[in-house]
Each structure stands twice: as C-alpha cells, then as structure tokens.
Amino acid sequence: MTLRERIRQLTTRRPKIFYAVVAACIVAGVCLGLVLWPTVGASKSQNDFCWGSLTRKDVIKLDNGKAGDYYSSEEPFAAGRMQDCYVTNASDDLLPKFRLKMDDAYHEWPYGSPSPEGADQAMGRLPLGSRTNGWTNIDDAAVWFPESCAVKAGIRSGNPIQLTLELRYGQPRSWGDQETRSRLRATLLKAATNLAAKIGCSPPDFDAPEASSREPGWQGVRNDNSVCGVMDFSPFRSPSVASKVQERVSGNDYHAWTCALRQGQRPFVAFSVTQNNQVVGVYQRKVHSGDEDPSFALMECQNVKTLIHLTYPHEKTIAVSYAEAKADLIPPQELFKSFVSAVSKKMGCGADAS
Incomplete structure (x- = not known):
C-alpha cells in the first residue's frame, strides 16, 4: 500500500467512526431525557x-x-x-x-x-x-x-x-x-x-369565633356633635363640614375600637382605642426607650390602661387629604386632646383621667 492510499484510508474511516459515536450519544441522550423528564418537569403537588x-x-x-x-x-x-x-x-x-x-x-x-x-x-x-x-x-x-x-x-x-x-x-x-x-x-x-x-404555646381560646355581624359600612355623619358615636366630640371647624364626611366605626367596646372619617374615597382622619395588654406593653416599652409619639395617649381608668391614637394625613404623601383636614378640622393637637377627653368621659372616668 502506497503512502497516498494509506492517508486516504485514514481520512475516510475516521469521520464514519466520529459520526457513529455522535449518533450513539444523541440516542443515549434522548433515552436518558425520556427517563428523567417526568421527574424533572413535573414535581408532585403539595398537600x-x-x-x-x-x-x-x-x-x-x-x-x-x-x-x-x-x-x-x-x-x-x-x-x-x-x-x-x-x-x-x-x-x-x-x-x-x-x-x-x-x-x-x-x-x-x-x-x-x-x-x-x-x-x-x-x-x-x-x-x-x-x-x-x-x-x-x-x-x-x-x-x-x-x-x-x-x-x-x-x-x-x-x-x-x-x-x-x-x-x-x-x-x-x-x-x-x-x-x-x-x-x-x-x-x-x-x-x-x-x-x-x-x-408549644397554643391556648384553648386562640382561634376566636367568627364575627356574627357584618362588616361595618361607611355612613354619613349623623350628629356633628357626636362624631364616631362619642358624645360631645366634634372635630370640625364648622358644623357644615359634617355633611360631606362619612364615618365607619368598628368594635363594640374599647378593647379594640376604631373610627375612620373620609371625604369621598380619600382618608380624612382616624381614631383608635385599645385596652389590649400586649399593645399597651409594646407602647410602654417604646416610651421607656425614648421613642414617644405625641399622637398616642395612655390613660388609666378604673385600673384599666387604655391606649388612644390619632392618625392624621401626611402632608407630603397624601397632600389633598392633608389640605382638606387642615381646612376643615380643628388643629391636630386640639383635636386629639378633645377626643381623649370625650373618650374618658364615655368610659365614666371624667376628663381628668390619668
């Protein structure tokens, strides 16, 4: 066999061997894929x-x-x-x-x-x-x-x-x-x-029963001198403001009570009252660490601590609501003081409850 014939033989056999190896790999890969695909692509749904x-x-x-x-x-x-x-x-x-x-x-x-x-x-x-x-x-x-x-x-x-x-x-x-x-x-x-x-701490009454009453709805302010159902409380600069404001009161007692006021769909001002010991405890720890907030007031009435809070629109993020509140409501400090006094009276402790 001449040198030229030997070179031709090598160059024609190797591509065949290469293609055979490639084909075998492809077949093996497809088979492996068919075996593995169900486990990779479809995990069992959780229960x-x-x-x-x-x-x-x-x-x-x-x-x-x-x-x-x-x-x-x-x-x-x-x-x-x-x-x-x-x-x-x-x-x-x-x-x-x-x-x-x-x-x-x-x-x-x-x-x-x-x-x-x-x-x-x-x-x-x-x-x-x-x-x-x-x-x-x-x-x-x-x-x-x-x-x-x-x-x-x-x-x-x-x-x-x-x-x-x-x-x-x-x-x-x-x-x-x-x-x-x-x-x-x-x-x-x-x-x-x-x-x-x-x-390892679940008490028997943790799962509270479903509320029997429906969600409280928004309704017009009926009495400008008893807003949120609190006697002798009026947050408005003028009685005429009441006609364009809606209120929503939630909670039958002051263990967990809220009242929100709005104009149209915009937040106006909101009040909250709670006697929950956990909430009071969180607030007291913050005050003790120097993180006191003037929009909160903690009073004690008949040996029960009550935490009261005022939520007022933020000047920058809710500018329209802030402008309306500033125009239609008495100043925030006076507003909050008036609400705390009215709540204290309603609880039977008088305006000077500590």
Whole structure:
C-alpha cells in the first residue's frame, strides 16, 4: 500500500467512526431525557403548606378558582426569627398567590405603621374580633400570638409574635370586601393556631369565633356633635363640614375600637382605642426607650390602661387629604386632646383621667 492510499484510508474511516459515536450519544441522550423528564418537569403537588399550617383546601380558598398544583417555598421552621412562606399555583402562573409571614410585632395595632402610609392603613383595617388581637383588611390580615409564644420562641425584645397573611399580585376582588376579609380571617387563624401549637404555646381560646355581624359600612355623619358615636366630640371647624364626611366605626367596646372619617374615597382622619395588654406593653416599652409619639395617649381608668391614637394625613404623601383636614378640622393637637377627653368621659372616668 502506497503512502497516498494509506492517508486516504485514514481520512475516510475516521469521520464514519466520529459520526457513529455522535449518533450513539444523541440516542443515549434522548433515552436518558425520556427517563428523567417526568421527574424533572413535573414535581408532585403539595398537600400541606407553610410549615404544615395550611392544607390544600385552605390554599384554594385564597385563589381565584383555578385550582391546580400548589407549591410553597419556605425555610425550615424556626420561631425565634422572621419566617416567610410564599404559595404559588403553578397551573395558573409563577407569581405567588399569597404570603404568610411570621415576625416580631413592631407596630401598635390597629394603627398600622407610623410611616406616611398610616392614614391609608387606618381606612381599611378592622379589628379581628372577639379578644383576639389583630386586624383584617381587603388585602391582608394579621394576628398577634399570646405572650407565652414569644417566651417559648426566645424573642428577647418582649414584643409578641405577629403572623401576617397578604394577598399578592392582584388577587380576587370579585369576592367583595366582606368575603375577602372572611376568607383571610379564617385562613389566618387556622395557620396561627397550628403554628402556635408547633411552638408549644397554643391556648384553648386562640382561634376566636367568627364575627356574627357584618362588616361595618361607611355612613354619613349623623350628629356633628357626636362624631364616631362619642358624645360631645366634634372635630370640625364648622358644623357644615359634617355633611360631606362619612364615618365607619368598628368594635363594640374599647378593647379594640376604631373610627375612620373620609371625604369621598380619600382618608380624612382616624381614631383608635385599645385596652389590649400586649399593645399597651409594646407602647410602654417604646416610651421607656425614648421613642414617644405625641399622637398616642395612655390613660388609666378604673385600673384599666387604655391606649388612644390619632392618625392624621401626611402632608407630603397624601397632600389633598392633608389640605382638606387642615381646612376643615380643628388643629391636630386640639383635636386629639378633645377626643381623649370625650373618650374618658364615655368610659365614666371624667376628663381628668390619668
């Protein structure tokens, strides 16, 4: 065999060997893919979620009716630190349907954050009901755990554990506000009951009964001298202002009571009263550390401590509401003092209650 023939033989055989190897690899890859694809592309749907606190049935209640495969993402449960859980319906989209968050309570419920958004929060938050400390809104709800839970979890701040349930990314509004609050409340309290038991601190009455009355509605101010149903209380510069203002009162006693005023759909001013020991305790610790807020007043009446709060529109973030409040309401300090005095009288302690 000449040198030229040997070279031709090598150059014709090697491509065949190469192509054969490539073809074999492709076939093997396809076969491996067919074996692995079902396990990689289709995980089994979960039946319990968020550290085992909710079932599939609970999750479906907060979706928009497109039941499918649900998944939750959360770190291993550790009650002593902030916990986050997101629940997603993979058959609908990849955006979380709702979020369940457990954290150290840092707001004086039911007033919301002392941030500029406080007035908007006060317009929507209603007490959770019974003696359970928390609120419902049209897109979130929260509840505070008993003090024993914070002790069990090793939280050193002295603040309670707060569990918050948030609807995400434009979840259903077709239910209506009442139904949305009801679903949020039921789901939140079930999760809270199970998680409190997981911590080892769940008391028998933690799961408060459903409120029997419907959500309080907005109505016109009937008496400009008894605004929010509080005798001898009028926040207006002129009686004529009452005709363009609506009020919504929630709560039958001062354990958890709120009243919000609005003009049109804009927040105007809001008042809150609570005698809950946990809320009072959080406030007292803040005052003790030098973080005193003039929009709060703590008074003691008949050996019961009562915390009162005024929420006023923020000058920069809610400029229109602030301008209206400034024009139609008496000055904030005078307004708050007048409300505290009227509440004290209504409680039978007189205007000079300490």
